[in-house]
Structure formats: C-alpha cells, structure tokens
Amino acid sequence: MSKSPNLLLPALGFxxxxxxxxxxxxxxxxxxxxxxxxxxxxERAAExxxxxxxxxxxxxxxxxxxxxxxxxxxxxAALSGGTLSEPAPExxxxxxxxxxxxxxxIAAWDVDVLPDGRGLPEGxxxxxxxxxxxxxxxxxxxxxxxEGVDNWPxxxxxxxxxxxxxxxxxxxxxxxxxxxxxxxVHRSMPFGAxxxxxxxxxxxxxxxxxxxxxxxxxxxxxxxENFAEVEMYNADGFVVDDRDATEYAEWRAEPCMEDCKDExxxxxxxxxxxxxxxxxxxxxxxxxARDIALPSFTAAGPSFIxxxxxxxxxxxxxxxxxxxxxxxxxxxxxxxxxxLFRQCxxxxxxxxxxxxxxxxxxxxxxxxxxxxxxxFRYSGGFETAMEEGKVWDEAELAAFLADPKGYMSGTxxxxxGLKTDEDQAAIAAYLSAASE
Amino acid sequence: MDETKKTSRRAFLRGSAAVAAGSxxxxxxxxxxxxxxxxxxxxxxxxxxxxxxxxxxxxxxxxQHVVRRNVEWLTASPISSxxxxxxxxxxxxxxxxGCAFERHHSGAIELAKEDYRLMINGLVDRPLVFTYExxxxxxxxxxxYFCECAANTGMEWAGAQLNGAQFTHGMIxxxxxxxxxxxxxxxxxxLGSAGELSDKWVYVEGADASSNGRSIPMEKxxxxxxxxxxxxxxxxRMEHGYPVRxxxxxxxxNMWVKWLRRIEVVDRAVESREETSKYxxxxxxxxxxxxxxxxxxxxxxTSPSPQMPIPHGAGPLVISGxxxxxxxxxxxxxxxxxxxxxxxxxxxxxxxxxxxxxxxYLDTEWDGVPMLLQSRAIDETGYVQPTKAQLRxxxxxxxxxxxxxxxxxxxxxEGIAENVEVS
Numbered sequence: 001m002s003k004s005p006n007l008l009l010p011a012l013g014f015x016x017x018x019x020x021x022x023x024x025x026x027x028x029x030x031x032x033x034x035x036x037x038x039x040x041x042x043e044r045a046a047e048x049x050x051x052x053x054x055x056x057x058x059x060x061x062x063x064x065x066x067x068x069x070x071x072x073x074x075x076x077a078a079l080s081g082g083t084l085s086e087p088a089p090e091x092x093x094x095x096x097x098x099x100x101x102x103x104x105x106i107a108a109w110d111v112d113v114l115p116d117g118r119g120l121p122e123g124x125x126x127x128x129x130x131x132x133x134x135x136x137x138x139x140x141x142x143x144x145x146x147e148g149v150d151n152w153p154x155x156x157x158x159x160x161x162x163x164x165x166x167x168x169x170x171x172x173x174x175x176x177x178x179x180x181x182x183x184x185v186h187r188s189m190p191f192g193a194x195x196x197x198x199x200x201x202x203x204x205x206x207x208x209x210x211x212x213x214x215x216x217x218x219x220x221x222x223x224x225e226n227f228a229e230v231e232m233y234n235a236d237g238f239v240v241d242d243r244d245a246t247e248y249a250e251w252r253a254e255p256c257m258e259d260c261k262d263e264x265x266x267x268x269x270x271x272x273x274x275x276x277x278x279x280x281x282x283x284x285x286x287x288x289a290r291d292i293a294l295p296s297f298t299a300a301g302p303s304f305i306x307x308x309x310x311x312x313x314x315x316x317x318x319x320x321x322x323x324x325x326x327x328x329x330x331x332x333x334x335x336x337x338x339x340l341f342r343q344c345x346x347x348x349x350x351x352x353x354x355x356x357x358x359x360x361x362x363x364x365x366x367x368x369x370x371x372x373x374x375x376f377r378y379s380g381g382f383e384t385a386m387e388e389g390k391v392w393d394e395a396e397l398a399a400f401l402a403d404p405k406g407y408m409s410g411t412x413x414x415x416x417g418l419k420t421d422e423d424q425a426a427i428a429a430y431l432s433a434a435s436e
Numbered sequence: 437m438d439e440t441k442k443t444s445r446r447a448f449l450r451g452s453a454a455v456a457a458g459s460x461x462x463x464x465x466x467x468x469x470x471x472x473x474x475x476x477x478x479x480x481x482x483x484x485x486x487x488x489x490x491x492x493x494x495x496x497x498x499x500q501h502v503v504r505r506n507v508e509w510l511t512a513s514p515i516s517s518x519x520x521x522x523x524x525x526x527x528x529x530x531x532x533x534g535c536a537f538e539r540h541h542s543g544a545i546e547l548a549k550e551d552y553r554l555m556i557n558g559l560v561d562r563p564l565v566f567t568y569e570x571x572x573x574x575x576x577x578x579x580x581y582f583c584e585c586a587a588n589t590g591m592e593w594a595g596a597q598l599n600g601a602q603f604t605h606g607m608i609x610x611x612x613x614x615x616x617x618x619x620x621x622x623x624x625x626x627l628g629s630a631g632e633l634s635d636k637w638v639y640v641e642g643a644d645a646s647s648n649g650r651s652i653p654m655e656k657x658x659x660x661x662x663x664x665x666x667x668x669x670x671x672x673r674m675e676h677g678y679p680v681r682x683x684x685x686x687x688x689x690n691m692w693v694k695w696l697r698r699i700e701v702v703d704r705a706v707e708s709r710e711e712t713s714k715y716x717x718x719x720x721x722x723x724x725x726x727x728x729x730x731x732x733x734x735x736x737x738t739s740p741s742p743q744m745p746i747p748h749g750a751g752p753l754v755i756s757g758x759x760x761x762x763x764x765x766x767x768x769x770x771x772x773x774x775x776x777x778x779x780x781x782x783x784x785x786x787x788x789x790x791x792x793x794x795x796x797y798l799d800t801e802w803d804g805v806p807m808l809l810q811s812r813a814i815d816e817t818g819y820v821q822p823t824k825a826q827l828r829x830x831x832x833x834x835x836x837x838x839x840x841x842x843x844x845x846x847x848x849x850e851g852i853a854e855n856v857e858v859s
Contacts, residue, residue, distance in 0.1 A: 088575035088617060094624045097570045101555055101563035109698050110557055112639060112649060115707050141512075152512045162722030167834055169713065174724075177707050184709040187647040191516070194542065194645040238716065238726045247732075247830055252818040255770070257779045263859075264775030264808060266846060270599040270742075270855035274507060282505040287599065287854075294846055294856070295806060297774045302806045305849050342543070346515045357513070 113183040117228045120182065124223030125204025127211045133201050134208050137190045137414040140347070140358040146171075146212040149358070156212035159233065172213025176238055178230050182206050190414045192346045265296040337430025340423055347415070350434045359413060363435040365392050366428075381408040397431075398424040494534075502526070504535050507603060510591075515543040516646075518585065520606030523736075523758060524743040528785070529610050529793040530580070533673045536609035539585055539689065541646030544675040547695050552643075552679050554621075554663075558700035559636065561626025568679050571665060574616040574624075579662065579685070580792040582760045584608040584731050586688035586715050586837040592824075593833050596844075596857045601741040604843060604855060608760070610793035613683050615664030618657050621699065630701050633658070639706045640682055643697035650691045651705035652684065656729075660685045660791075663696065686762030686791040687729040688837075690715055720832030733821050734840035735759035735769055735796070735813035746851030750804035755782075759794045761815035766794040768814040773800075775808030775844060775858045776823070782811070790816075807847040808858060824857060 113119040135144055141152040148154030158168025167173075171181055186202040188194050197205070207222040210230065216222075222230070272284040295302035341350070347359035354361035360373035370390045371382030378386070385408070390396075400407045401418040418424055495502065506519035521537040538544065549568040557563035585607035591597040598604055622638070630636050638657045641649040652661065662683040665672060672678040677694025684691045690710055705711065705727075716724045737757040740746045746753060759766045766788035770779040785795030796811070813821045824841040845853040 085578050088577045088620065090575075090620065090623070094626070095574060095620075097573055098556075098564035098566040098624060101557055101565045105555065105565065106557050106563055109555055109641075110700060112641070112700070112706050112708070114702070114704060116704075162718055162724075163720065165834070167718055167722070169718070171713075175713055177712060180707055180709050180712050183706075184713075188542070188645065188709070191513075191542065192645075194647065237722070238712075238724050241725055241728045241730075243725075243728070243730075243732070247822075248817070248819060251820055251822055251826070253820065255779070255812065255814070255820045257770070259777065260779070261775075261777050261859075264777060265859045266808075266856045267859050268595045268857040269846075270596040272507075272597060273599045273742075274505070274603050276501070276505070282507060284507055284509070284598065289854075297777065297808055299774065299777050301774070305806060346513055346543075 111183075111187060113179040113186075115177040115179045117179060117224070120179075120224040120227055121199040122224050123199035123203050124221055124225075125200050125202070125207055126221040127204075127207045127216070127218050129201075130204035130206070130208025130211070133197075133205055136410070136412070137193075137197075138205070140412050140414065141191060146209055152358070155209055162234070162237070170213065171209050172215060172233055174234050174237070176232055176235050178206070178210075178227065178232055181209060182227075185209075192343070193414055193416050196416065259299060263296055263298050266294040269294070331429065331433070333426050333429040334433045336422075337426035337428070338434075340418065340427050341430055341434075343415075343418075344427075347413070350431060354435075362431055365397070365431050365435065366394065368392050370396075379408075379410050379412045381410050394425075394428045397428055401427065499525075502535060504537060504606075505602060507598065516541050518587070518607060520602045521609050522602050523606050523608065524601040524738050524741050526738070527756065527795065529758070529795050530668060531609035531611060531793075533611065533667055533670070533676060536611065536673075536676065537585070537607050538675045539607070540644070540675070541648055542644050545644045545695060546674060547643060547679065549679045554680065554696060555698045556621060556625040556700075557698070558639070558702050559627075559630040560622070560701050561629050564625045566621070568665070571616060571663065571680060574620050576614055576616050577662065578612060578614050579660075579683075580610065580612045580789055581683055581685045582608055582610040582731075582791065582793045583683075583689045583692050584734075584760070584762075586690060586728075586731070589734075589839040589841070589843075590836045592841070592843075592855075593828075593835060593839055596855045599742040599855045601736055601738050601843075602743060605736040605738075605758075607689070608758075608793075610760075611667040612669070613662055613664040614666035614669075615662035615683060618661040618663055618682070618699070619659075621663060622657065622701070625701075627701070630654075635703070637702050637705055639698075639700040639702050639708075640691075640693045640696060641698040641700075642677075642693045643695040648690070648693055648710060649706060649708045650693060650710055651702070651708070652691060654701075656684070656687070684729075686731060686764075688715060688731055691729065715837055717831060717835040717837050719835065728838055731760075731762035732838070732840045733759070733761035733763065733766070733813045733815040733819050735766075735811040735821060736843050737771070737809050737811050737845060740809065740847055740851065740853045741845055742853045742855055745853060746802065746847065749851065750802050753800050753802040755798040755800060755809065757782075757796055757811050759788075759796055759811070759813035760792065761813065761817075761819070762791060763819060764790045764816040766813055767816050769794070769796040770812045770814075771796075771798045772810040772812070773807040776810055776842070779812065788816075804849055806849055807845075808856070809845045809847055809853070810842050812842055 111119065111121075134142075134146070138146075139149075141149055142155050143149045143152075146155035147157060154168060155171050158170040158173035161168045161173060175181060182202055185205055186197055186199070189197070203222045203224075207216065207220055210216045210222070211218060211220060213233070215230065215233065269290045270287050271290075273287050274282050274284045276282055292306060294306055295304045297303070341348075344359075344362075347357050348362050349355055349357060350362040350365075354363050356373060356376045360376040360378075368391065369386055370392060371378040371384075371386035398421070401424055404411055404413050404415055404417045418427060502522045502525040504519040504521060506514065506517060508514075511517040518539040519537055521531055522535055526532075526535075552568040554566040554571065555563070556566075588607035589604055592604055618638070627633060627636075633654045636654040637651045638654060639649055639651050641647060662685075663680060664683045665680050667673075667676060672681055677692075677696070680696050682691070682693045682696050711726065715728075716726045717728055718724045735757055737755060738744065739754070739756050755771060757769070757771075759769045766784070769782045769784065771782045772779045780798060782796040782798040785797060788794040821840060821842055827839065827841045844856050844858050846856045847853045
C-alpha cells in the first residue's frame with residue numbers, strides 16, 4: 001500500500017517542474033517572437049505535462065493491477081493453507097502510545113551488566129564476606145563450597161572436563177564472562193528470594209565463587225573498579241554459530257530413497273520406560289526388556305520375529321476409570337494456604353511420602369520439636385532450640401514466618417517469609433490439613 | 437446429577453469391555469449382534485449434561501491421560517523444570533494451551549493485566565512504558581508458529597533413553613498467536629539514536645523471579661518477532677506468560693521470554709546466563725558453539741510410538757507424525773519402515789507453513805511384521821534432517837541442546853513400539 005505514493009511522487013514532480021519552467025520563461029520575454037516561442041514552449045511543456053500525466057495514470061493503473069494480483073495471491077495462499085497473513089499497517093510517525101519512562105523506573109529495571117562491565121553498580125566485596133553470605137543464603141542448594149547439593153547446580157570445579165564424556169560445566173570451568181555471574185546472582189538468586197542481594201553482597205559472593213574456583217586468592221576484593229581485570233578460564237572457549245558452513249552446506253542434498261544401506265542393526269534400546277503411577281505424575285523405570293535380542297533389517301525385512309516386548313501397563317491405551325471426586329475440603333483457608341505453600345515447595349514437602357529437600361519435610365509440624373527431623377542438617381539456632389525442647393505451634397510458626405532471620409538468627413532458611421496474619425493463618429491451616 | 441454420573445460410568449465400563457474383547461467387535465457379526473447397537477444405551481435414553489455444566493470446558497474424562505507429564509529426576513525442583521506435551525495423542529498441528537509443555541526457571545507467576553508494564557529503553561529516542569491496554573491499541577497480526585525448547589530430544593544425544601514420543605520430542609508446541617510486531621514497538625520508541633542498526637541488539641527480559649533475559653540481533657527483532665497476548669484465540673495461559681510473551685519464530689524456546697517486561701536496545705550481546713552457561717553446545721574437543729538460535733528441520737512419528745501401540749493387528753495402518761523447521765516451510769517428509777534402507781514420501785496433512793508444525797501421514801498396509809520406523813523432514817532450503825550418526829560426527833555426544841536427529845521406533849509383531857538407536 002504505502003509503496004504507491006512514493007513511486008508516483010517523482011513522476012508528478014517532473015511534470016510540475018516542466019510547466020513551472022515554461023511559465024517562468026514566458027513571463028520574462030518581451031519580444032513578440034520570443035513571446036510566441038515562449039508560447040510554443042509553454043504549449044509543448046503542457047503537452048509534455050499531459051503526456052507525463054497520462055504516463056503517471058497508466059503507471060498508477062499498473063501499480064493498482066500489481067497490487068490486485070498480489071492481494072489475490074495472498075488470498076489464494078491463505079486458502080491453500082499458506083502462511084501469508086496480512087501484515088499490520090505501519091506508520092511513518094508514531095502512534096503516540098505509551099508514556100516516557102521515568103529515570104528512576106529505568107534505574108530499577110535496567111540492571112543488566114554487559115561483558116565489558118557497563119551496567120555494574122558501584123561497590124565492592126571480599127572473599128571472606130562472600131563466604132559468609134554464601135553459606136547463609138546459597139549453600140543450602142549449592143553446597144558450602146559451591147560444589148552443588150543433590151540435583152542443584154554445581155558452581156565450582158570441573159576444570160579440564162569439557163572434552164570428557166560428561167563435562168562438568170561450572171562458573172569456573174565454563175562461563176566465559178564474569179559479568180554473567182554478577183548479573184545472574186544479583187537478579188535471579190537466591191532462588192525463592194531473587195532481587196534481595198545488595199550490590200556489595202553480590203560483589204562479595206562473586207569474589208567467593210571466583211575463590212572457590214581457584215581464580216583468585218583468599219585476600220581478593222572485587223569491585224566495579226577491578227572487575228574487568230579478572231580473567232575467566234574459558235573466555236576463549238566459544239565459537240559463534242557456524243552450522244551454515246559446517247553442516248548446512250553438506251546436508252542440503254537430495255537424500256537416498258532406495259537401497260540406502262545393506263543392513264540395519266539395533267545398537268541400543270531405550271534405557272527408561274516412563275510409566276504413570278496410580279497417584280498421577282510420571283515415574284521412570286529401567287527398561288526390563290533390554291537384553292532380549294532384536295532383529296536386524298535388510299531390504300527383505302527383519303531377520304526374525306522376536307517375542308513380545310514386556311511392557312508396563314500403558315495408561316495411554318487403557319481408559320482409566322474416573323477418579324472419585326475429591327472430598328470437599330470445604331475450607332477456603334486451606335485452599336488459600338495450599339496456594340501460598342507454592343512459595344515453600346521449592347524447599348519443603350508436606351503430605352504422604354514427604355521428604356526432606358533443601359528444607360526439612362513439614363509433616364506433623366504442630367506438636368513437633370523444632371529442628372528435630374531425622375537426617376536433616378539444621379543450622380545452630382535450630383539445633384539449640386531442639387535441645388531446649390521448643391515445640392512448634394501456630395503462634396511460633398507465625399512469628400517465624402513473619403521474620404525468619406529475626407526469629408531465628410543464622411537460620412539457613414533464605415526466604416523472606418509471610419508477612420500478614422491472614423497468610424500465616426492460611427499456611428497453618430494447610431499444613432495441618434495436608435499432614436493428616 | 438449423581439445419578440447421571442453413575443449410569444454413564446456403568447455404560448462406559450460396559451462399552452470398554454466390548455472394546456477390550458477385540459477391535460473386531462465392530463465388524464464381527466459372527467459373534468452375534470453388537471449390544472452397543474441392539475440394546476438401548478443410557479446415553480440414548482437419559483438426557484446429558486446441560487449447558488453451563490462447565491463454563492470453561494475440559495476434555496471429556498476418557499481423555500484424561502492426555503496431559504503434560506514431567507520426568508522428576510531430570511531437574512532438582514518442579515519450580516525450575518520442564519514438562520512435555522502429549523504429542524503422541526494429538527493430531528493436526530495446533531497444540532491446545534492446556535497441554536502445551538511448560539518450562540519455567542522460577543515457576544509460573546500470576547501477573548494481572550492491570551499490574552503489567554512493558555518498558556523499552558537503551559539506545560532509543562524516547563524510553564517508553566506501555567500498559568497492557570496500550571499494547572492492544574497497536575495494529576496486530578495473526579501467525580501460527582512452533583516453539584521448541586533447545587533441549588528437546590537432548591536426553592537422546594547419549595543414546596536411546598526415554599520411551600515415548602512425549603518424552604523424547606514433547607518440548608514443543610504450536611499455536612496461533614495474536615500480537616504486535618516488535619518492530620512496531622521499537623519504532624514507537626524511535627531507533628534514530630541507535631545509528632547503524634546492523635550491529636545492534638535487543639535484550640529482552642521477563643518479569644518473573646528468574647528474570648530470564650536474552651539478546652536478539654536487531655535484524656531478527658525487526659523481522660518477524662511478535663509481542664503476543666493471545667494464543668489459539670484466548671488469553672495466554674499463566675504458564676505461557678500471561679498477559680504478554682515474546683514470540684521469536686523458528687528460534688529456540690528460551691528466547692520466547694514470558695511475562696515480557698523490558699526490551700532494551702544495546703550495542704552488543706549481553707551474554708546472559710541463558711546464552712552462555714545454558715543453551716550453548718559443547719563439542720567433542722571441549723569448545724562450545726554459541727548463538728545457535730535457529731531450530732533446524734526435524735520430525736518424529738507420533739503414532740505408532742511407544743505410548744501409541746498399534747491396537748488392531750495387520751491391515752490398514754495410518755503412520756502419522758509432525759515435522760517442522762526454523763528455516764521456513766516443510767516441503768517433504770519421508771518415512772522408512774526398515775530403519776532407513778528404503779524411504780517413501782509421506783502425505784502432508786496440510787501444506788507446510790513457515791516455522792510452524794506440519795502434520796504428515798503415511799497411509800499404509802501393515803503385514804504384521806516388525807518395523808524400524810523413521811521419518812525424515814526436508815525444508816524449503818533443501819536441508820534434510822540428519823541421522824544421529826551424522827550429528828554425532830559433527831558435534832560429539834555432549835552437546836545437550838539442538839538435537840534434531842532422525843528418531844527410530846522399533847515396532848514388534850504385537851504392534852508395541854520402543855525407542856531404539858540403529859546402525
């Protein structure tokens with residue numbers, strides 16, 4: 001659409017110019033013959049202009065025709081299942097929507113840090129402070145030495161493993177830029193309380209992670225000033241996507257359709273079968289049939305017909321009888337609590353079969369001695385509370401959740417808590433209901 | 437109410453018993469007439485559910501196994517995890533939002549339209565803040581695109597691992613999006629002060645606690661990227677980024693930032709955690725490839741597959757699957773029943789659409805003999821989906837991401853399929 005006026009403008013301009021020049025010439029001449037000449041010129045110019053105008057309207061018609069054809073093509077393509085959806089119109093100017101961003105708003109949200117250090121806040125932190133903050137806020141998941149707990153990410157070590165069968169990709173062994181560490185920790189960690197670290201704490205943690213990776217000494221202080229000097233181990237370990245040259249060039253060829261191989265053998269069978277346990281979700285088990293021989297194939301077909309593959313009952317083919325309707329919980333408070341518990345479920349489980357995660361399981365919490373779950377490693381404060389025989393009840397839980405660190409100084413629970421009375425009551429109701 | 441439920445359950449059990457007796461039930465008049473036809477059925481006599489029974493309907497309960505599933509041990513916590521689309525049980529190409537795979541880095545958040553703000557800042561003429569209402573006042577477009585996680589089929593690098601198309605290939609969905617071209621919003625903020633655009637980037641970031649951020653080259657940002665607020669006609673579901681997400685056609689799913697809150701024009705890639713520590717491919721010699729955004733052509737047979745055995749024995753069989761390419765349209769899909777010795781060209785359910793799922797069918801006669809089923813996609817650039825061996829030769833076994841190899845299912849004489857790897 002927007003193309004046609006642009007195309008027409010030069011043509012119209014030319015015609016207008018011709019008339020204008022002719023007119024100017026005619027008014028400047030006094031002598032009769034010159035006037036006649038001017039007249040002639042003007043007439044010619046007018047003729048030319050008329051011819052141009054005719055050309056222009058022919059062009060216009062042509063463009064309209066092309067557009068009509070294009071529109072028809074779009075329509076046909078759409079009918080035949082093509083992909084052309086009509087593009088949204090665009091404007092020369094703006095729509096005047098939105099409002100100017102306030103500098104404070106930009107400062108609040110624009111905190112990303114570029115590899116060259118642009119975007120870093122002012123501040124500094126040393127390795128020892130970093131260790132303290134790390135043990136306090138990060139170690140529950142990443143381990144005291146950033147070595148990773150359970151399935152949580154490993155942040156240190158793994159040097160010279162990238163070419164191994166199972167590379168260990170850590171900040172030390174793999175990350176090419178230090179800016180990424182600062183930026184990610186500052187914005188996205190600790191998991192469950194993102195955005196709560198100060199700039200100095202983040203410098204300190206970053207220094208500690210570098211130290212855990214033997215990249216700096218224990219007296220190292222990291223700041224916005226020396227940030228760019230730190231050299232990352234794997235800084236040169238990356239190449240930009242080059243599939244164009246290495247793969248596409250080779251794989252854009254007409255493929256084989258017949259007699260492409262002489263024989264095909266099964267070289268590996270699936271390791272895990274994924275089954276659906278009665279309580280829902282999914283569960284994977286080792287494939288019990290892996291030792292049964294499978295045939296090889298030639299153009300003539302399989303070499304033999306093997307016995308049936310033992311399979312766990314597959315729910316996908318058996319329509320399971322519908323589940324009984326859940327008993328009406330009847331209690332809005334419990335339902336609210338259940339929703340709130342999503343914030344806890346990163347670290348805690350409750351209900352049948354609840355296990356310890358990065359926090360202890362919360363079954364039978366009320367009436368339970370603090371810090372008493374078997375096999376869970378509590379912080380000192382909770383150990384003392386257990387020795388003193390302090391017991392959880394609703395009031396204690398409310399006080400703990402209102403201000404975890406204030407209630408139990410040095411607690412490893414890095415969670416901001418639940419501030420309102422309503423939320424505390426709801427979570428208590430849910431914890432009681434869920435552990436029944 | 438209760439009575440209806442009971443009677444229909446009775447009828448259901450009776451019905452399924454008939455099916456279990458053999459798929460011949462419908463045809464074998466030899467065993468006598470089919471009671472499903474000769475006897476008056478409850479549903480043909482009692483009335484059914486009234487309107488408004490479910491103001492927003494869910495699939496009928498017989499389909500309740502068609503759901504997203506995860507594999508718990510893959511990740512440390514369901515808050516930072518992934519689940520899989522039940523692609524084995526779907527047909528056509530559109531993925532319903534309710535069963536489209538989810539990948540969250542810090543859980544799915546509830547963000548109301550009234551609380552939604554989108555900021556554009558950085559190298560723009562006017563840093564701007566939009567409300568949700570503002571976004572809906574820009575001219576919008578409709579497009580169908582697939583969204584595939586770069587880790588889809590990642591487990592299979594090392595060998596045949598998980599038994600089921602849902603688990604090997606289910607980190608994908610395909611929806612019709614309604615949204616505003618990112619280009620329109622960038623123009624609104626003005627790119628004059630950015631100068632030469634060819635070396636500029638936009639950094640996009642989500643509002644959730646993971647603050648997922650990715651750098652996108654300006655050329656792509658001005659091309660087909662959409663700021664979307666509807667999928668398959670309805671509002672985005674919470675787990676897909678309600679109220680606004682980014683759609684980056686043909687490129688890896690991690691870039692499709694959900695709960696999009698900020699777009700910054702920058703003069704270089706930010707090199708965020710998601711484009712350095714993650715989503716980069718490590719090769720045999722330990723070097724890694726980065727900025728591997730485009731998802732290459734790929735396909736998988738969804739039925740038969742381990743979760744979809746052949747229930748009917750020899751005879752007419754529909755082999756069906758999905759194909760897609762981040763480089764454009766799928767132009768052809770070939771299917772092999774003997775592990776790649778001979779290939780037949782399949783029929784496309786509908787002509788391929790650029791950067792969207794294409795359904796293919798091979799309508800065949802099964803002789804009841806075991807098969808090694810494979811499919812191979814070809815896209816409009818002429819690229820042919822590679823075998824696992826070809827991929828490994830180029831990249832080794834540690835790449836984790838971007839595995840688009842040809843998948844093999846072994847189907848035995850009973851019609852049961854298993855995930856295998858072949859020579």
